[in-house]
Amino acid sequence: MYRVxxxxxxxxxxxxxxxxxxxxxxxxxxxxxVPLASAGCAVTVVDPSPNALATLQRRAADAGVxxxxxxxxGDTEALEVVGPPDGADLVLGHGLLEFVDDVPASLRAxxxxxxxxxxxxxxVVNRYAAVLQRALAGRVSEALRLxxxxxxxxxxxxxxxxxxxxxxxxxxHVLREAGLTVETVRGQGVLSDLVPGSVLESTAGAxxxxxELEIAAAARSPLRxxxxxxxxxxxxxx
Ligand SMILES: C[S@@+](CC[C@H](N)C(=O)[O-])C[C@H]1O[C@@H](n2cnc3c(N)ncnc32)[C@H](O)[C@@H]1O
Numbered sequence: 001m002y003r004v005x006x007x008x009x010x011x012x013x014x015x016x017x018x019x020x021x022x023x024x025x026x027x028x029x030x031x032x033x034v035p036l037a038s039a040g041c042a043v044t045v046v047d048p049s050p051n052a053l054a055t056l057q058r059r060a061a062d063a064g065v066x067x068x069x070x071x072x073x074g075d076t077e078a079l080e081v082v083g084p085p086d087g088a089d090l091v092l093g094h095g096l097l098e099f100v101d102d103v104p105a106s107l108r109a110x111x112x113x114x115x116x117x118x119x120x121x122x123x124v125v126n127r128y129a130a131v132l133q134r135a136l137a138g139r140v141s142e143a144l145r146l147x148x149x150x151x152x153x154x155x156x157x158x159x160x161x162x163x164x165x166x167x168x169x170x171x172x173h174v175l176r177e178a179g180l181t182v183e184t185v186r187g188q189g190v191l192s193d194l195v196p197g198s199v200l201e202s203t204a205g206a207x208x209x210x211x212e213l214e215i216a217a218a219a220r221s222p223l224r225x226x227x228x229x230x231x232x233x234x235x236x237x238x
Contacts, residue, residue: 001123001186001188001218001231004121004184004186004231004233005090005121008089008090008119008121008233009022009036009039009041009089009090012089012090012118015089015117016089019040019041019042020040020041020042020089020090021041021042021044021084021086021087021088021089021090021115022036022041022042022043022044022088022089022090022091022092023043023044023046023079023083023084023088023090023091023092023113023114024036024043024044024045024046024092024094025046025047025076025079025091025092025093025096025109025110025113026046026047026076026093026094026095026096026099026100027043027045027046027047027052027056027092027094028045028047028049028052028055028056028095029052029055029056029059030045030055030056030059030060030069031094032092032094033045033056033060033069034056034059034060034063034065034069037060037063037065037068037069038063038065040068041068041090042068042070042084043068043069043070044069044070044072044082044083044084044088045069045070045071045072046072046073046074046075046076046078046079046082046083047071047072047073047074047075048073048074048075049073050073053071053072053073056069056071057069057071075100076096076100076105076106076109076110077109079109079110079112079113080109080112080113083113084113084115086115087113087114087115087116087118087236088113088114088115088118089114089115089118089119090114090118090119090120090121091110091111091113091114091118091119091120091121092121092123093106093107093110093120093121093122093123094121094122094123095123095124095125096122097122097124097164097166097174098124098125098162098163098164098165098166099161099162099163100163101163103164103174104174104177104178107120107122107174107175107177107178107180108178108179110122110178111178111179111180111234111236114236115236116236116237116238117235117236117237117238118235118236119183119233119234119235119236120175120178120180120233120234120236121231121232121233121234122171122175122231122232122233122234123188123229123230123231124165124166124171124229124230124232125162125165125166125228125229125230126165126166126167126168126187126225126226126227126228126229126230127146127152127165127166127167128167128225128226129189129193129226129227129228129229130146130152130165131143131146131147132226133193133228134146136194142154146165151163151164151165152164152165152166152167153165166230167225167230168185168221168224168225168230171185171230171232172185172232175232175234178234179236179237180234180235180236181234181235181237182232182233182234182235183233183234183235184219184231184232184233185224185230185231185232186218186219186224186227186230186231186232187217187218187219187223187224187225187226187227187228187229187230187231188218188227188228188229188230188231189214189227189228189229190213190214190217190218190223190224190226190227190228191210191213191214191217191223192210192211192214193228195210
């Protein structure tokens, strides 16, 4: 996933002959925005949470990139007004679609905020990984309820803050419906979230092998289908 974003930004640098514009929707406390600003991007973060934005500003200042990040309070409905005027080279919706009220409308807004030929990067929680992880932890009834729920959530459970989880087919479908050409769907955390840390520490070469396996498995079904999160990159028509 990082490679996909890096190559997207390299392309944007060539196209724009300068600083890539990134719009990070639901960017929260800057998990993505701060590294992207450190990599030389101009980043606009739009998020409804004042607390998250305050943390973002602190992190940006600590990293010395405050002047490259614009933090704006708002939601997906505000993008038309607050996004970069010519559209962003890269629009992020990472950890966002699980929370919004209307997925198609949000994705249309993300797509409209991207420049022609730009990209929309979406990262979501995978419903099947959530089932698998609960079952492996012995929470089998919860795993069954989650598996059966149409939105892949634990209906009525105070512990489940997500409105929905995704699988790769649904993710591709909603991106296409928003007018995007889906270029990649990859898993993130295919095996690394399942292998115990103690194994990696005690077995020579295991960490390197796992990192290599993770990259190879990210794009390969059926392993991709059990990754903790799914990442998709959609292309906006030129
Ligand atoms: C799980 S966090 C993801 C933060 C960050 N993007 C990341 O990947 O670490 C979800 C964020 O989405 C924001 N959010 C929730 N509903 C939103 C909406 N309708 N429009 C924009 N952001 C929203 C929340 O305030 C929160 O900061």
